[in-house]
Amino acid sequence: MKNEFPILNYPGSKRNLLNFIDEYTTSHIPKGKAFFDIFAGSGAVSYFYKDKFKVYANDSEQYSSVILNALLKFQPKGKLSVLLEEINHFSELNKQELLSVFNKWVDKEQELISSYKYEDIEQFYLSFPNVWKGNIVINNMEITIETLRKFPLYSLFTSYYSGNYFGVLQSVEIDSIRYAIEKGNFSVETKNMLLSALFYAMKEAVFSKDGHMAQPLGINNNLDRLFKRRSVSISEKFVLKVEDFYSDSFLTEDKGNKVFNYTFDELLFNNKDIFDEVGFIYADPPYTDMQYSRYFHLLNTLVDYQYPEMTVYRGSLSRGLYTENRYQSPLSQKSKAIHYHKQLFDFCKEKQIGLAFSFAYPFDPANQQTSRYVLNIFDLIEYGNNVFNGNFQYYTQDYNHSNNRNSNSKKVLEYLLLYTP
Numbered sequence: 080m081k082n083e084f085p086i087l088n089y090p091g092s093k094r095n096l097l098n099f100i101d102e103y104t105t106s107h108i109p110k111g112k113a114f115f116d117i118f119a120g121s122g123a124v125s126y127f128y129k130d131k132f133k134v135y136a137n138d139s140e141q142y143s144s145v146i147l148n149a150l151l152k153f154q155p156k157g158k159l160s161v162l163l164e165e166i167n168h169f170s171e172l173n174k175q176e177l178l179s180v181f182n183k184w185v186d187k188e189q190e191l192i193s194s195y196k197y198e199d200i201e202q203f204y205l206s207f208p209n210v211w212k213g214n215i216v217i218n219n220m221e222i223t224i225e226t227l228r229k230f231p232l233y234s235l236f237t238s239y240y241s242g243n244y245f246g247v248l249q250s251v252e253i254d255s256i257r258y259a260i261e262k263g264n265f266s267v268e269t270k271n272m273l274l275s276a277l278f279y280a281m282k283e284a285v286f287s288k289d290g291h292m293a294q295p296l297g298i299n300n301n302l303d304r305l306f307k308r309r310s311v312s313i314s315e316k317f318v319l320k321v322e323d324f325y326s327d328s329f330l331t332e333d334k335g336n337k338v339f340n341y342t343f344d345e346l347l348f349n350n351k352d353i354f355d356e357v358g359f360i361y362a363d364p365p366y367t368d369m370q371y372s373r374y375f376h377l378l379n380t381l382v383d384y385q386y387p388e389m390t391v392y393r394g395s396l397s398r399g400l401y402t403e404n405r406y407q408s409p410l411s412q413k414s415k416a417i418h419y420h421k422q423l424f425d426f427c428k429e430k431q432i433g434l435a436f437s438f439a440y441p442f443d444p445a446n447q448q449t450s451r452y453v454l455n456i457f458d459l460i461e462y463g464n465n466v467f468n469g470n471f472q473y474y475t476q477d478y479n480h481s482n483n484r485n486s487n488s489k490k491v492l493e494y495l496l497l498y499t500p
């Protein structure tokens with residue numbers, strides 16, 4: 080499809096609803112002013128409008144702002160082959176260093192994968208010396224998070240996530256490409272593009288459900304998937320995505336796009352000036368109590384690359400191997416979400432800025448579970464009718480979210496609430 084450039088399989092992505100959204104919004108977006116996608120996530124909607132409007136995009140998650148910058152600001156310049164050579168040069172430096180420590184593990188892993196040794200693979204991965212297992216000694220040296228931080232080589236994914244989310248070789252490649260992105264002489268825009276291409280490669284390889292990265296799958300019950308996923312080459316997938324960014328399929332229009340990495344409060348209450356340039360707001364907030372920082376914590380860890388401490392809860396690590404300081408959004412909390420959205424409605428009314436507000440809600444709320452949803456959509460519709468008087472309507476479309484494809488009990492309606500001043 081035209082105007083699509085997917086990086087992640089994003090929960091709640093509007094990738095398959097672009098025409099529905101477009102049908103009711105385009106005619107209300109003033110030319111010359113910015114279209115502002117305030118919960119932009121994977122950037123599907125922002126990118127879709129990039130060749131028509133000046134697009135502003137915001138999200139509280141750091142990985143999202145990396146993707147948004149790549150989608151909205153990157154311009155392919157210079158020769159692709161030169162860029163790839165530079166990546167390859169630095170990446171090999173780190174890779175050879177890592178292999179000098181982990182070559183036996185990588186060789187053994189590749190042997191097990193290529194010969195489909197189902198019976199041995201779990202034990203192999205369980206015995207990998209991840210740093211959080213403690214008491215790890217490599218080449219007569221005790222390895223801790225502290226010592227890893229002091230080494231010049233990049234080994235975070237190899238030491239934290241080998242054998243769970245990724246294979247050993249895959250982790251070595253992730254670390255090494257990340258090293259190259261840091262050490263090469265690249266502009267900020269190019270760096271964001273390269274990080275996004277690496278996100279894409281990680282999404283293709285990760286051993287977890289539905290392409291997100293909330294927790295690794297159990298090995299024993301998912302052996303077929305394990306072998307399939309572990310056969311994916313991170314570097315091949317990475318290069319494919321970089322090539323896409325350099326191909327004709329990547330839209331390069333930039334009518335003055337801007338990207339922000341603010342929480343909702345920071346944006347609406349501390350950065351009001353941004354809205355002087357805005358003609359229309361598109362808001363697609365979280366609709367359940369699942370925190371986005373949980374789905375893609377690995378990507379923020381990759382960007383920061385700070386060897387974080389692991390989160391310990393009642394003496395154990397979490398199944399997702401989460402690290403400290405994940406952002407917990409109040410918009411994914413039932414007690415708080417509606418209050419924020421009412422503030423957004425009031426804000427648009429006060430500033431006389433048009434608003435399209437997306438929300439997915441069960442098709443048949445009387446007979447379907449609504450307990451994970453952060454608000455009752457009918458309460459918000461009622462509020463919209465009161466605040467916006469006659470300038471408010473809403474539209475719906477049947478939609479089955481991709482991970483619930485076969486389940487009628489999880490059928491949802493996509494709502495689009497529209498304020499046109």
Ligand SMILES: C[S@@+](CC[C@H](N)C(=O)[O-])C[C@H]1O[C@@H](n2cnc3c(N)ncnc32)[C@H](O)[C@@H]1O
Nearest residue numbers: 091092093118120121123139342343363371408
């Ligand atoms: C339903 S998703 C948006 C999906 C997006 N429209 C797309 O097509 O990919 C909701 C987004 O809101 C972001 N978010 C959650 N809480 C937020 C907050 N307090 N401030 C800003 N963004 C927030 C999440 O990180 C997530 O990316």
